Structure formats: C-alpha cells, structure tokens
Amino acid sequence: MAATTSPTKTVLRLATAGSVDDGKSTLVGRLLYDSKSVLADQFDAVERVSRDRGLASADLALLTDGLRSEREQGITIDVAYRYFATAERSFILADCPGHVQYTRNTVTGASTADVIVLLVDARKGVQEQTRRHLAVASLLRVPHVVVVVNKIDLVDFDEATYDRVASEVLDVATSLGLTDVTTIPVSALDGDNVVDSSARTPWYDGPSVLTFLETLEPAGEPHSEPLRFPVQLVIRPQAAGDDEHRDYRGYAGQVASGLVRPGDPVTVLPSGRTSTVAGIDTADGELDVAFAPQSVTLRLTDDVDVSRGDLIVTSRSVPAVTQDVEGTVAWLADHRLAGRTKVLLKHGTRTVQAMVTEIKGRLDLDAATLEPADSLELNDIGHVTLRLASPIAAEEYLHARAGGSFLLVDGQDGTTLAAGMVGDALLATATV
Amino acid sequence: MTVVDETPGTAGRPTYRLDQLAWLESEAIHIIREVAAEFERPVLLFSGGKDSVVMLHLATKAFWPAPVPFPVMHVDTGHNFPEVLAFRDATVERLGLRLVVASVQDYLDDGRLRERSDGTRNQLQTQPLLDGITDHKFDAVFGGGRRDEEKARAKERVFSLRDEFGQWDPRNQRPELWNLYNGRHRPGEHVRVFPLSNWTELDVWQYIAAEGIELPELYYAHERDVFERDGMLVAVTEVSQPRPGESVERRLVRYRTVGDMSCTGAVESDAATVEDVVVEVAATRLTERGATRADDRASEAAMEDRKKEGYF
Numbered sequence: 001m002a003a004t005t006s007p008t009k010t011v012l013r014l015a016t017a018g019s020v021d022d023g024k025s026t027l028v029g030r031l032l033y034d035s036k037s038v039l040a041d042q043f044d045a046v047e048r049v050s051r052d053r054g055l056a057s058a059d060l061a062l063l064t065d066g067l068r069s070e071r072e073q074g075i076t077i078d079v080a081y082r083y084f085a086t087a088e089r090s091f092i093l094a095d096c097p098g099h100v101q102y103t104r105n106t107v108t109g110a111s112t113a114d115v116i117v118l119l120v121d122a123r124k125g126v127q128e129q130t131r132r133h134l135a136v137a138s139l140l141r142v143p144h145v146v147v148v149v150n151k152i153d154l155v156d157f158d159e160a161t162y163d164r165v166a167s168e169v170l171d172v173a174t175s176l177g178l179t180d181v182t183t184i185p186v187s188a189l190d191g192d193n194v195v196d197s198s199a200r201t202p203w204y205d206g207p208s209v210l211t212f213l214e215t216l217e218p219a220g221e222p223h224s225e226p227l228r229f230p231v232q233l234v235i236r237p238q239a240a241g242d243d244e245h246r247d248y249r250g251y252a253g254q255v256a257s258g259l260v261r262p263g264d265p266v267t268v269l270p271s272g273r274t275s276t277v278a279g280i281d282t283a284d285g286e287l288d289v290a291f292a293p294q295s296v297t298l299r300l301t302d303d304v305d306v307s308r309g310d311l312i313v314t315s316r317s318v319p320a321v322t323q324d325v326e327g328t329v330a331w332l333a334d335h336r337l338a339g340r341t342k343v344l345l346k347h348g349t350r351t352v353q354a355m356v357t358e359i360k361g362r363l364d365l366d367a368a369t370l371e372p373a374d375s376l377e378l379n380d381i382g383h384v385t386l387r388l389a390s391p392i393a394a395e396e397y398l399h400a401r402a403g404g405s406f407l408l409v410d411g412q413d414g415t416t417l418a419a420g421m422v423g424d425a426l427l428a429t430a431t432v
Numbered sequence: 433m434t435v436v437d438e439t440p441g442t443a444g445r446p447t448y449r450l451d452q453l454a455w456l457e458s459e460a461i462h463i464i465r466e467v468a469a470e471f472e473r474p475v476l477l478f479s480g481g482k483d484s485v486v487m488l489h490l491a492t493k494a495f496w497p498a499p500v501p502f503p504v505m506h507v508d509t510g511h512n513f514p515e516v517l518a519f520r521d522a523t524v525e526r527l528g529l530r531l532v533v534a535s536v537q538d539y540l541d542d543g544r545l546r547e548r549s550d551g552t553r554n555q556l557q558t559q560p561l562l563d564g565i566t567d568h569k570f571d572a573v574f575g576g577g578r579r580d581e582e583k584a585r586a587k588e589r590v591f592s593l594r595d596e597f598g599q600w601d602p603r604n605q606r607p608e609l610w611n612l613y614n615g616r617h618r619p620g621e622h623v624r625v626f627p628l629s630n631w632t633e634l635d636v637w638q639y640i641a642a643e644g645i646e647l648p649e650l651y652y653a654h655e656r657d658v659f660e661r662d663g664m665l666v667a668v669t670e671v672s673q674p675r676p677g678e679s680v681e682r683r684l685v686r687y688r689t690v691g692d693m694s695c696t697g698a699v700e701s702d703a704a705t706v707e708d709v710v711v712e713v714a715a716t717r718l719t720e721r722g723a724t725r726a727d728d729r730a731s732e733a734a735m736e737d738r739k740k741e742g743y744f
Contacts (some may be wrong), residue, residue, distance in 0.1 A: 009451060010449050010455075011456075041718050068512075078588050078602065079587070081629070082586065083580050085578070085632075090452045104467040105607065107609070108607040111609040112610060218449075221447060231461070232465040233465055233468060235497070236498065244497075252494070253488055254458060274499040281497075282496070284493075293458055293611075294454075295453070295458040345614050398542065402610070405609070407613055410616075413618055414618065416608075419607070
C-alpha cells in the first residue's frame with residue numbers, strides 16, 4: 001500500500017442536545033464556520049437566505065437545517081450529520097433536534113457519541129429538556145458531557161449567573177449518576193469561547209468548546225476490555241481456479257470490544273465451543289493484533305461450526321447466554337407498546353424472535369424514578385422483560401456498550417421500535 | 433490501511449487507536465458486510481466516479497479473499513464522458529463483476545422519457561434507476577453519497593428505506609442506533625445503503641492516495657476546450673456546445689465530480705497527481721457540488737426534491 005499522505009488523526013463523535021431555541025444550530029454553525037469547515041458557496045447561500053428573510057446578519061443555523069420543512073419552520077426536525085476537522089482531530093457531529101417530540105433523535109445521536117454537547121440558556125437555566133437529555137446521556141452511558149451555558153452575552157457576561165446555572169446543571173447531572181461533566185460559558189452567536197477563549201469572560205480560565213473537544217480522551221481502551229467479535233459472515237472463496245484459497249474459511253466481522261491476537265483461546269457463543277485464533281486476515285495482509293473497531297477476518301485452528309450471528313469471545317471472559325432478558329428500552333415507534341407483544345430483537349449480528357412479556361415501569365425523567373406503567377408511548381423510556389426464541393450473550397449495558405445494546409424491530413413492517421439496553425439502567429441512573 | 437497507533441499511553445502501555453482513514457474504512461466494510469449478509473439481492477451503483485470507485489474498492493477488501501458477491505449497476509445517461517465509460521468497463525472486467533446498465537437513451541428512444549428543454553439528463557436518471565431496481569428485484573442498493581455533499585444528504589441514514597415507488601420520506605426515517613443497522617423491509621420496498629456517509633471529499637482523496645486507487649484521468653489536470661456558462665467551465669462535447677456569446681478557450685482543468693457531460697463543470701486546476709489534488713481539496717473554498725453541478729443550483733431544496741422522487 002502506498003504511504004499515507006494524511007497526518008495521523010483520530011475520530012471523535014459528538015451529539016448536540018438542549019431545548020429548542022437554546023442555540024444549538026447556531027453553535028454548530030459557529031463551530032463549522034470558525035474552524036473553516038464552511039465553504040464560501042455554503043456561506044453565500046446562508047447570507048442570501050438570511051437577507052431574503054430580512055435578517056441583519058447571516059443566520060448560521062441555516063447551515064445545518066437541511067430539510068425544506070425545517071427551514072420553513074425555523075426548527076431542526078431530524079438529526080443532521082456534520083463534519084469538521086482540526087489539525088488534531090476529525091469530528092463527526094450529530095446535530096439533534098430539541099423539541100420534546102424528537103427525543104428519539106437525541107437517543108439516536110447519543111448511541112454513537114463519545115461526548116454530548118448540551119446547551120443551556122444562561123437566562124433560563126435547567127429546563128425539562130435539559131433534564132431529559134442528561135437522563136438520556138446517563139442511560140446511554142455517553143462517556144463525556146460538556147454543558148455549554150449559552151447566550152452569556154444576554155446576561156452581560158455575569159460570572160454569578162454562570163456559576164448559578166452551572167451548579168444547577170451539575171446537581172441534576174450528579175443525581176443522574178453522570179460523573180464526567182464540564183461546563184463552559186459561551187455566546188454561540190458572537191463566538192465567545194467557541195473556538196477561541198473570550199476576553200469578555202475574564203473570570204473563566206477553562207478551555208473553549210473546540211479546545212475541550214480536541215483534547216478530550218475518548219473512552220474505552222481496547223486493552224482493558226474483553227474481546228467481543230460478532231460474526232457478520234463466513235468467507236469461503238471456493239472460486240474455481242483459486243487454488244490458494246480453496247480451503248479458506250474465515251469469519252468476517254468488526255471487533256466490538258477488546259483486542260485479539262493469533263494464539264488467543266476463544267469461545268464461540270451461543271454454542272460454547274472453544275478454539276484458538278489461527279490468524280487475523282485483512283485484504284492488506286495478516287495482522288499481529290486487531291482491536292475495536294477494526295473490521296477483520298478471523299481464522300480458527302479448529303473446524304468448529306461458526307456462522308452469522310455467532311459471537312466469538314475471549315475464553316478468559318465468557319458472558320452467559322440466556323433466553324430471558326431484562327432491559328431498559330427507549331420506545332421510538334408512533335404506536336404504543338402494550339404487554340405481550342411479539343417482536344424481533346437484533347443484538348450484534350444476531351436477530352431472534354422475542355416476546356415482550358412484561359412492562360415493569362416507565363422512567364419519570366423529571367424525578368428520575370421508575371413509576372408503574374402497563375404500556376409505553378413514543379419517547380417513553382421503560383423497563384421490560386423479554387423472552388427470546390433462542391439465546392444471546394446479553395451483557396449488562398452498564399459495563400458493555402456493544403454487548404449490552406439491542407434493537408427491537410417490528411417483524412411485519414420492519415419498523416425500528418425501540419433502542420434497548422440490557423439490565424436495569426433505570427435503577428443505576430436513579431440511585432447513584 | 434495503516435492502522436495501529438501503538439504510542440505509549442499514560443500508564444506506559446500502548447494505546448490502540450485507529451487513525452481517521454482506517455476508522456472510516458473499518459466502518460464502511462462493516463456496513464457492506466451487513467448488507468451482503470442480510471439482503472438477498474444487493475447491487476452496487478458504479479459510475480466510474482471517484483466515490484463509487486472507492487466504494488467498490490472497499491467491497492473488494494470486505495470479502496477478500498472471496499470475490500465481491502453482488503453485481504454493479506450503472507445508470508447511463510447517454511451523456512457520459514467516454515473515458516469514464518472505458519474506465520467503468522475495464523474495472524468491471526478486471527474484477528470479474530456483472531454489470532447491469534440502465535440506459536436513459538433507451539427510454540428516450542422508445543418515448544418512455546422525453547428530453548428536457550435544457551438538454552440535461554440528470555433528472556431523467558430516476559425512472560431507469562427505479563425500473564432497474566424493480567426488474568432485477570434488487571433489495572439493497574449501495575450508493576456513494578456522502579453527508580458532507582449536500583444539506584438533504586446530511587439528514588439521510590446509512591440504511592435508507594425507499595417505499596414501493598422508490599420514494600424517500602425524510603420526515604419518517606428510522607432511527608439508526610449504535611452500529612445496529614435495520615434492513616428489514618416489505619416486499620416491493622428497497623433500502624439504499626451509503627457506506628461513505630461519514631466521509632468528506634478530503635477523506636475520499638486521502639484514501640485514494642493512501643490506497644493507490646486508480647481513477648479516470650479526467651480527475652487530474654489536463655488541457656481541454658471549455659467555455660464558461662453560469663460561472664462553470666463546460667467542456668466542448670457533442671452534447672455541450674457553446675451558444676452565441678460563449679467563447680471557447682483551451683484551459684488547464686480537472687473534474688471534481690464526474691457526471692453527465694451536459695451539467696458537470698470542470699474547475700481550473702494544475703493538480704496533476706493525487707497528492708496535488710489532496711492539497712487542492714484541503715485548501716478549496718467551494719463545495720464540490722457548488723463548484724461543478726448545475727442541477728444543484730436550481731433551488732435550496734433541489735437535492736431533497738429529487739431524492740424524494742427516488743434519485744440517488
């Protein structure tokens with residue numbers, strides 16, 4: 001392979017959250033604009049539309065509101081993905097809408113995020129959506145949260161106001177079990193503390209939002225986690241004339257957690273058969289080590305039966321397999337979930353028939369407590385029990401983001417019904 | 433890809449991190465493999481343009497040492513650059529793939545479609561594309577679209593459901609959680625899949641450089657007879673002729689996107705090698721579609737409207 005011309009950069013995924021009108025799109029527009037990720041023709045278009053609407057200056061929110069109905073209503077409806085890079089890092093940003101009815105989009109954005117950027121209006125402090133989004137960050141175990149106390153210009157850059165709002169937010173975050181929370185005073189509109197440190201907040205000596213994001217340590221060191229490798233498909237060339245690979249049999253997948261080396265003892269789940277890693281293949285050659293989230297192909301020393309949906313794990317840490325799963329679900333469908341509903345459950349690369357046998361309760365996000373419920377509506381987060389037609393290696397989401405996450409899917413029309421997390425995430429949230 | 437960044441971590445142990453290109457490659461391969469495993473009849477849209485070339489390259493890596501397990505499809509507007517068609521055919525031949533061609537010209541010849549007054553054929557691609565998908569019963573269609581290209585694309589999922597009319601409903605998209613993609617669909621529906629969703633134009637070029645991927649020559653600086661129209665440099669070809677008042681000049685140009693000759697513009701450039709192009713793209717102040725696509729200049733929502741109808 002030719003030498004790379006790119007400097008070594010890592011990827012950081014972030015998701016925005018906050019109430020409507022907290023200035024999320026403006027902050028994102030500002031990050032893109034000030035990091036020079038907005039190109040001239042995009043900016044011209046924003047200026048033109050802003051002028052047409054009689055605005056005095058370019059409305060940076062227009063950079064991210066991509067759908068016709070969003071621009072018409074002046075609100076963000078769906079998650080928009082944005083890309084920007086600095087010399088240090090590439091960022092993938094999921095810009096999530098703030099309306100209460102779009103909480104499911106915040107769940108979506110948070111599921112892949114390394115950090116949530118939560119906006120709070122310095123004049124208003126903690127709102128219903130602030131609480132909700134902090135609860136979502138906690139439930140989905142987003143490793144870091146940065147709270148942007150925005151519109152600091154509208155409170156005259158007042159330190160006491162900032163301190164009050166920051167401590168109010170931190171209190172809620174702590175009660176939800178969030179430990180890694182940073183606050184930053186910002187004016188997204190004027191750019192204070194977005195990219196460069198502002199001279200108008202002399203009492204604040206922390207980093208700007210961008211500096212914070214550039215220096216953040218992503219969570220999850222592969223060497224501290226056990227190997228989990230969901231098998232996507234079996235690679236068997238069998239091509240006529242391909243003598244070299246006639247007997248080749250490899251298991252293709254993406255390392256979900258941990259790392260793997262040739263010689264490692266492994267167990268295949270759910271069967272429980274054991275083997276040893278014979279080799280790690282890629283189109284670029286064999287590897288001495290593979291780690292999350294690399295896509296590779298594993299060969300095993302034994303001719304064990306392995307197919308799509310199986311999970312290859314290190315034999316040093318083998319999760320239990322089960323047909324009974326207790327989990328927390330964020331209900332994402334328009335129709336209501338009542339008791340005893342047949343669904344499909346997708347966990348890693350395995351999809352199985354499942355029955356929701358019981359709804360144990362619904363999370364009251366304001367009080368962060370579980371209340372009794374016998375059904376779940378759109379945007380509800382509840383605790384359910386499931387009975388599966390065949391076993392999966394369900395791990396507590398609290399300890400394993402990959403091994404503990406699942407989807408519930410409507411077997412008839414294919415709709416995604418719920419985001420699921422194995423274990424009692426509610427309890428962990430409410431009592432910590 | 434070069435992947436391992438085994439620099440000593442804080443505890444003196446190595447930290448295992450993928451660099452940006454390796455991360456993107458790994459994600460794309462995962463997506464491509466999910467489709468091959470979960471769908472019955474996938475197809476990959478291949479035009480010979482750089483994004484589709486990168487996507488096909490990723491597919492060859494995803495299944496190695498086995499061959500790519502699905503065919504490729506090209507919607508031929510009849511206005512394609514001949515060197516790109518030659519590149520397409522050579523690539524298909526080299527990889528031993530099956531090529532399905534949906535021809536806009538056939539539709540014009542037998543009257544199923546009519547030529548537009550402005551002579552461009554970009555929007556005419558939608559019907560042959562959808563018919564091709566239906567006729568061959570394709571249930572998953574890989575596209576090279578990237579979210580950084582355009583505002584409506586920034587909102588689209590990696591697995592994007594199309595109804596039985598091929599339409600995209602941006603208000604009713606499935607949430608996409610973790611890396612658990614949901615490809616379930618009803619008979620008659622299909623799923624468009626975008627493995628390069630998270631790539632930028634610069635990522636694509638850096639990857640082309642890192643992997644030594646071959647592209648049609650017109651992506652690199654060359655001399656060509658062009659004239660200026662709507663602020664774009666249009667090549668003199670049988671389907672794009674200068675009108676009165678438009679003067680033809682021989683200039684050093686390259687193409688940032690390669691589509692229909694009638695609506696794709698060239699940019700002035702002396703970037704003759706892939707390394708030159710990486711430098712040029714990193715410094716550019718115009719998006720690739722804004723610089724080179726007349727079809728996207730029509731309105732704020734031109735792409736959204738075309739996508740709703742079933743466009744790429």
